[in-house]
Amino acid sequence: MATSCYYDEMPVEAEIPIPDVVSYSKDIQPLWDQDCISCHKPTATSPDLTAANSYLALTKNNKYVIPGNAAASSLHKSLLGEGAALMPPAQKWSDSKIALVDKWINAGAPNN
């Protein structure tokens, strides 16, 4: 596939496809594994985003995720760096990664 890229400043993060039905285990957890669990793991920074613990850590008491309401969820604010420290701290995610997480939350944040 031919794409054109411009690397004038920081390399822009690749946009990713958004599936019709977002799977927590197949679509979301791999993002945590890739970009978050170096810091967010058991006995380290909350929330614990490792596979065995992340779903409960995010959804318990609506602490980080409010099912059906991405805009009000603190996880969404962390990914935007608006009203919370930007996550991941090093570089803001591509719009499509944030949109994927938002779509999962707005679909009711299923543990699928």
Ligand code: HEC
């Ligand atoms: C380099 C280490 C590091 C990485 C990588 C990282 N975080 Fe964090 N995260 C932190 C630290 C430290 C805090 C504590 C709060 C702060 O910095 O203000 C935190 C806090 C948070 C919080 C809680 C914010 C709050 O208001 O309570 C969330 C949610 C979060 N991170 C999500 C993520 C997600 C999702 C990723 C991956 C996309 C990620 N983090 C990647 C270090 C990291």
